[in-house]
Amino acid sequence: MSTITLDKLTKVYPNGFQAITDLSLTLSEGEFLVLVGPSGCGKSTALRMIAGLEDISSGDLYVGDRRLNDVPPKDRDIAMVFQSYALYPQMTVAENIGFPLKLRKVAKKDRLQQVEQAAQVLELTEQLESKPSMLSGGQRQRVAMGRAIVRKPALFLMDEPLSNLDAKLRVQMRADIAAIQSDLGVTTFYVTHDQVEAMTMGERVAVIKDGVLQQVAPPEELYDHPDNVFVAAFIGSPSMNLYEASLSATDSGGYHLRLGDHQLAVSPSVMNTRPGLAQYVDQPLVVGIRPEDLEDAAVAPEHPSDQRISAKIEVREALGAETLMHFSIAAPTVDSGDPDALDELGEEDTGRCTARFSAATRARVGDNIEINVDTDHLHFFDPTTHKAIRS
């Protein structure tokens, strides 16, 4: 096992379409890295280039010091789990898992023993003699995993391995895969379009859009300090509320954030931690508010009254531990560029807003309420480059 280096990998198809542009990533030994992005962003292409199933148009791929660009898939020492599992239908589970070993001419006795071991790890011992067609989705998924782990490769590639499972099983398999991966300590490159999967499984998460890498960071950092508008909106569910806004100085030396009709007092600490923000005073900018940074003022009355907005509740989703509220504020929303984002209400100009209130809220649909905004946790972005404004 060794580090995996992607150096400016680029994929250009014969028809001129550029699927991946200058993708550079380094996976340290035993790391679980998740590549996440909306559908059609080139993440599967990136994976297939690493696997050797697609040619690399330019750039280099290294495992340790070995350059793999022109090595055929079978000699790359890389195992892959496919979205469709791609089990061999005519072989039993044991034969499926043992196939990579058979190709490597491992003696039958050792092979059976290793298959047995893998089956134990994956809880497939009872199914070893069944054909894939007799298995449930979760079991098939585990067989595909078994085929990958049995040969102890330098790198696991996983191409949306959970997307064909139902929601409950997905949550369980998510934990199982993460556990198996950390047990085996094999470097893993995992591709998904599901940001929840990315956040829960990855040690680091790489966000990609239109073939261009946006940000690579541990999940918490990605969530708390997104580099740009796309990452901010893509990571987190419900997603961050993004509006065009402007910042202006007040007579008393403080600052006000003008958000449509609303005005929010911005505490000095906000300006101090983001020195770059000073240049945007009296300029347009993009502001992002996470749903959990909004709270019903009736629940938390101690919050400064100049950091509130008022709105009329349109939709209420009680989830038990928390309640999601949907309402509109009169500020123009910003398009994050995520092609998968649903335009639920279809009303472009009335700034849609989602808030995550505590379950203690008494607000009902149709109520006009005051909403606290935690201005310390606001996110600011440049309106043209969409890059985060920090230092």
Added chain:
Amino acid sequence: MKRTTPLSRFGLHATLAVLVVWSVLPFLWTFQTSIKFTRDVAAKEPVLWGYETTANAYRAFWLDADDVNMWSVLLYIAVVAAICVALGQTGRRVRHGWPWFAAVALVIFAALWRFPKIWEANDEYDFLINSIVVTVLTMIISLSIGLLAGYGLARYTGISGAVILIIALGFRALPRTAFVLPYFFGAKEIDDWLTRTGVGSWDFPLIDFPGIDTLQILDTRLAIVLALVAVNQPFTIWMFRSFFMEVPKEIEEAAMMDGATRLQAFRKVIIPMMWPAIIATGLFTMLLAYNEYLFVRVLAPTEWTLPVAIVSLTGGESSRTITEAAAASVSITLPIVVVIILFQKHLVKGLGAGAVKG
């Protein structure tokens, strides 16, 4: 739920009954003729019931001969053994109906045990052997080419692939008769060249077949096989292509990630998935080769296969040969019927998957 009234059900069944009678009647008539005495066959009014039965016609066709041809006996035994092995193998691959295949093998072996005693060199046996050789060789060659070409054309989606497929379809659409004469003259040209240059009379130590002095194309099984393979190829290619299209590309890719070369992936993963396709396409090819009349008649004036031999029996005036021809027809149809019944499931599947019929 389908809505069926008693009337519509009656109509359906009646139509099916008529169709069954319509298709089975000729064969029943032939069978009846084969077990009648000549006088009943020659009677002015057809004798449909209560006639005396006899196996004379079968005996006349299969046992009427002078001396024993040991080479044919050995070849026959080898072919039968090969068929048994092949049946056993497919039985294992398909993983159902083991007892079926075992039973067939037993029957064939029983026949074989009895065979040397009744074997008497007789043209009919040469024709039978010709039929078997032509059928088996045609199947092996056209299935091998069809598998590789079908796989290639299923995976390669460029414009030249489409052109090849369209051309194949065009050749499939042309009438048989359009091919016969070119093959005949082509083979004749080669034979003329072989005679003219003397290459045909060279002594090839390794292929010194008994009874063959000079090398030639025309009037050999080789000519028939080559022509049948060529005619059948568009069908096998299209058939295999449509089966290969159903095999997800990921399965091959998974095999390659698991450490297989492209060829290993094809051989160890894809081919085993293709057995139903191979069996179905093989059956259609077998039917084509076994039943072929026109090509054999033109390309092989004396090296007949059974269908041509049977037709030669019906040419005479004597009604004795009519019963013999009927007996021969029944004899050569039965093995095919058995095979079709055994592989019926695959045949229907093949019809459903392949866009073209054999």
